[in-house]
Amino acid sequence: MADSLTDMIVFARVVAAGSLSAAARELNLSLTVASRRLARLEARLGVRLLNRTTRSLALTEEGAMFHARVVRILADIDEAELEATRSKSIAAGLLRITSTVNFSRLHLAPLLAEFQAMHPGLRISLHASDTVVDIVEGGFDLAIRFGALADSSLIAQRIAPDARIICASPAYLDRRGRPQSVEDLITHDCISFGDPPAGEWAFADGSSARLSGALVTNTGEVAHEWALQSAGLVLKSAWFVRDDIKAGRLETVLPHLPLPASPIHAVYPHSRHLAARVRLCVDFLAERLEEAWQTG
Missing domain, CATH: 3.40.190.10 (Periplasmic binding protein-like II)
Known part of the structure; x- marks a missing residue:
């Protein structure tokens, strides 16, 4: 077990340092010993962790997954030692x-x-x-x-409230009209975002609207900017649009139709x-x- 832990420490240090020789110096090991420990770790796992050349090294796919676990294990050990005395x-x-x-x-x-x-x-x-x-x-x-x-x-702990809001710039609404019902959304440019992008907006009463619009993005930040530029309607968390609504840059649409609650959660493994x-x-x-x- 002790040797396995040392091998993992060497592996993590090689990745952090960017080279085997640099890691060996930091750990006060000879290059031969550091190389032997890395090779032994790969042999024990039965996979190659690093692709090495004379000038560079890069994590393999298996190496990247293993490295993420090793970093957590070593961090847990550090914290366990600190918690014993602090x-x-x-x-x-x-x-x-x-x-x-x-x-x-x-x-x-x-x-x-x-x-x-x-x-x-x-x-x-x-x-x-x-x-x-x-x-x-x-x-x-x-x-x-x-x-x-x-x-x-996974464990999810609610840490903050949220409300989702459909909104658009006053200029867009002056130009295209202010929706009065879910059905009215069909005639509007609805900005879709996400990975994958949302295909419809669902309301708390069970109704929904299929989205139609020319603008789609994978990020909410871009969708928000498009809404500010009067390109269409967007559905956003209140955390991102409250200031714009207060300042008059955006206007709430269909405020009488509540959307499902979407509180913020902290999620972590059991x-x-x-x-x-x-x-x-x-x-x-x-x-x-x-x-x-x-x-x-």
């Missing part, structure tokens, strides 16, 4: 988080910087993507997601002992996001 109110080690691009930029980035400053022993890696990733396979500790959780093998860095981060985000919702 308070459980202190977060330490590596915390890997994933969320959507726009929410990461506007809301998570400043909050996570604040959280890291409160816990100097913590390192945070934020993966921003509008594609929903497999957090277990991707080696993530935590995902911040909108709406219901489809995968019951764990008998949730790492302190995850537990403390979830609690911190829940507190700060609730404050932001109430004052927004």
Whole structure:
């Protein structure tokens, strides 16, 4: 077991350092020993982890998946050692988080910087993507997601409210008219986004509208910009459009027809002992996001 752990440490350091020789120097090992440990690890796993040339190295597909797990294992070991001697109110080690691009930029980035400053022993890696990733396979500790959780093998904790709003610029609505019913949406340019893009908008009363429009994108940020440019209607989380509505840049459409609730959840794998860095981060985000919702 000890040798296996050392081999994983060497592998992780090689990836971080970018070369076998640099990793060997950092670990105070000879190049021969470091190379032998990496080869032994690949032999034990029965797969090649790195494609190596005289000038460069790159993770194989299997190597990338294994590396994500190794990083988490080593971070858990670091935290276990710290927790043995320090308070459980202190977060330490590596915390890997994933969320959507726009929410990461506007809301998570400043909050996570604040959280890291409160816990100097913590390192945070934020993966921003509008594609929903497999957090277990991707080696993530935590995902911040909108709406219901489809995968019951994960734990979802509600951390903030949300409301979805159909909106458009006043200029667009002056030009095309203000919809009065779900049926009216058929005649409007509805901006679709997502990965894959949404094909319809469903309302809380069970009604729905198929989307028709010339503009489709994989990111909500682009869809938001198109709406501001008077290109059509868009369905967005209140977290992204409240300021524009208050300022008059966007106008709510069909406010009398509620859309299904889509609260924000912290999603993480089942764990008998949730790492302190995850537990403390979830609690911190829940507190700060609730404050932001109430004052927004």
